[in-house]
Amino acid sequence: MPELPEVETIRRQLAGRIPGRTIARVAVADPLLVSPEDPGEFAARVEGRRVESVGRRGKYLLVELDSGDTLAMHLRMTGRLHWRAADADGEEERFLRARIDLDDGSSVTFGDMRRFGRAWIVPATLADRDGYWAARVGIEPLSPRFTGRVLARLLDGRRGPVKAVLLNQALVAGLGNMYVDEALFQARIHPLRPAGTLDDDEIRRLHRAIRDRLAAAVEAGGASIDSYRDSLGERGTMQDLLRVHLHEGEPCPRCRTTIRKTRVAQRGTYWCPTCQPEPPPW
Ligand SMILES: [Zn+2]
Numbered sequence: 001m002p003e004l005p006e007v008e009t010i011r012r013q014l015a016g017r018i019p020g021r022t023i024a025r026v027a028v029a030d031p032l033l034v035s036p037e038d039p040g041e042f043a044a045r046v047e048g049r050r051v052e053s054v055g056r057r058g059k060y061l062l063v064e065l066d067s068g069d070t071l072a073m074h075l076r077m078t079g080r081l082h083w084r085a086a087d088a089d090g091e092e093e094r095f096l097r098a099r100i101d102l103d104d105g106s107s108v109t110f111g112d113m114r115r116f117g118r119a120w121i122v123p124a125t126l127a128d129r130d131g132y133w134a135a136r137v138g139i140e141p142l143s144p145r146f147t148g149r150v151l152a153r154l155l156d157g158r159r160g161p162v163k164a165v166l167l168n169q170a171l172v173a174g175l176g177n178m179y180v181d182e183a184l185f186q187a188r189i190h191p192l193r194p195a196g197t198l199d200d201d202e203i204r205r206l207h208r209a210i211r212d213r214l215a216a217a218v219e220a221g222g223a224s225i226d227s228y229r230d231s232l233g234e235r236g237t238m239q240d241l242l243r244v245h246l247h248e249g250e251p252c253p254r255c256r257t258t259i260r261k262t263r264v265a266q267r268g269t270y271w272c273p274t275c276q277p278e279p280p281p282w
Helices: 004-015 039-046 129-134 148-155 162-167 177-187 200-219
Strands: 023-028 051-057 060-065 070-074 079-084 096-102 107-112 118-122 260-264 267-271
Touching: 004 051, 004 060, 004 079, 004 200, 023 039, 039 118, 070 079, 148 162, 148 200, 162 177, 162 267, 177 200, 177 267
Parallel strands: none
Antiparallel strands: 023 096, 051 060, 060 070, 070 118, 079 107, 096 107, 260 267
């Protein structure tokens, strides 16, 4: 599933290609993509508009239009966006849900095997945009505002497992199962530790690890462990740099102890029993 680094990779690619272009035509192949909006009304709001910029909040991709509307997209499990140049040939999107044609002949397709992805309009008339996004996503972990002190405040007093707290998009935006496993391993913290029990040093390590792993993943163009491809159809390389996630039964790269797998917050969770000692039974 695409997490912050994968969506950021797509954002950067599109941001270098589609701003300044006008959207000539939108064809919604799967009405569920824009539900509950009517596909015709959705297309009418987007067609003829010029793309101003491409932004991101957490795992949401935001295409800003000259009407002031925002075309928001979320890829969920298997969604992918593919940009093609005007003269590009190559294979058609197999699981096409929508196609956006730009005025220079280039196009962006939204493909999605499992159909959990969504696209919708955040209208220019919405008065409280900051409030709209604040209700959905918390702080951006790669922004300068995300400090150790901020993380400490988010964890403070919470009894839930630190992994579950980090997966909560309303607290920290864009972290998913894979990068939480990797950050907790780097910080040497067990995923089941009650969040509020981390001491100052552990919080410092965790803060550093979250930023370090996300930055490494953005640098690597994301991780292609399943269907993820970037908007040029290429695989990322972060999957080669994962240290514990999906490495059950293999030796820990730090201490050679066998990496284990369990479930935390209903998610397959990988950790090293030596580097990340079990919490005492509080
Ligand atoms: Zn280890």
